[in-house]
Amino acid sequence: MSTPRSTLAAAALLLMTTAGLSKAETPHLGKPIDEAAIANWDISILPDGTGLPKGSGTSAQGAAIFAEKCSACHGDNGKGGGPAAALVEDRKIVGISASQKTIKNFWPYATTIFDFIRRAMPFTAPRSLSDDEVYALTAYILAENKLIDAKETMNAETLPKVKMPNRDNFIIRFPDRI
């Protein structure tokens, strides 16, 4: 049952609810921060090279770092045999098993190599490498896989230009969800 009083109250409530849905009514408890203050965390790199830092490295420089900091897990010269995946392999994909994926036959973008080393490697000491060291290791892995010339220097300009063999071999599963 409805009395005039409760009808008024309901109308008032409806007004309040409608007001509550307006964009201004969120708590605003986030603290404004500028990009400079986020810079130390902002390690996002896009495949076009956006976000790549200054610095550079060569395969020769990378070889020495790899032997010291990476080969214990990834094997001598990245050829596997340790607890972590091989990084230098030349094989074709036959069938559907993911175990065949290699940097050379599957990874579509060279920037991903830099990104993953910088954010996650070495496994037990992530973020301990300088950007120059990450560029050098990236150059080393690319050169050992014969994806770049051993003399090429990797930096923010050259790395995004490395054309990975499998780049155009992907199908977006559900385009309407993007």
Place this chain on the structure above:
Amino acid sequence: MDKSADRNRGKRNQDLPIVAGNGLIDRRALLGRGVILAGAVGTGIASSSAGAEPLAEDPWSLEVGEVTPTYQTPSKFEAKVVRTRSNPNNEPRNSHARTPHHLLEGTTTPNGLHFTINHGGIPVIDPDKHRFVIHGLVKQPLEFSLEALSRYPQTSRVTFLECGGNSAPMFSPEPMQETVQALHGLVSCAEWTGVKLSTLLEETGIDPQAKWMVAEGADSPRLSRSVPVKKALDDAMIALYQNGERLMPGNGYPMRLLLPGYEGNMNVKFLRRIKLVEQPAMSMYESRTYSQILPDGKAYRFYFLQEVKSFITNPSHGMALRGPGLYEISGVAYSGTGRIEKVMVSADGGKSWGQAALQEPVLSKAFTRFRMPWRWDGGPATLQSRAWDEAGNVQPTRAEFVAVRGELTKPPPILGFPNQHYNSITSWGVAASGEVKHVYA
């Protein structure tokens, strides 16, 4: 069990409305279930009271019990109800823990048994010091503490989370003799509570150029995934609570991205940063790990969706039925697209099907428990379930699935992820001995 009792029970069960081959009974029998099941029990087990032992007092009834704990844990007699782990010694690689579906009921995965995969161990995060920032293509970058987020309007939703690699052993060319935990243990379902991401993005503002956001965790590999802004504005949330309590450490404490219906790995745990960008970052996990090789040598990218799926949890591989009679076939169904519309069950390897009862409430993108009464006559049976979602998507048969996605040439390591996004029918073969094994049918 003497044969006259068997005959007697068989006769009594003939009254039950059979809906499909090999003894499947109309689900509506469950509505009057008290009567029917009581009748069956009365016929089978308690047919004679001649050998019944007199009831004695048990020791636990003759002494004062234990102290009430501050945080209770399951009975010591339930010690087998645990997750199975891939890396119990925390070696330098990833680590999975699988949910024991065959030992659970209902639709809520207890927090201690929710599956987890961690790629660099579980970080020990001080919630007072944890910070979460949203930046990039926004009008105003903002930093949030857990305390701040806890003051926002909270929203709860029940949703399943499934690893894109769940059920990967089903790509094997022959059925791997493993439990439902080993085959399907990388999916769980919980009630998550937190803040809608759209609320926070309303405060930062979004540059119209932003089409993607890169989410990043505070774990040692800074796990990073690209997510369309479309999903962020749809039903994404920053989850702070799991089944009413703060997130479990292995599930992302103190906060995680929750993308209902999307591949587990995208639901970034220990969330510390979201950067809005124009294009996907092509992180290792999206451009390599969670891209699936197809039979023609191409690969899927940005699969995202965990498609409609179901599996029977009871009975399932490794169990043994204790003689012919009435059983309830039960399992879970779910779809990343929405609600489960119906689940059909077969006891004869897919020759005939009966519609299962769905336990209410049936929620969008959540586990739905299905139940099917079944009279096992003691002969060979092959149990299957098949789910439909409200969008009309149907769980494929194994043959339909393999025709599109292929299968391996030999059985993979049981802990491996040879391919992903497997959602076809699981079959359990029941032998005359009552033994239940994984089969392909």
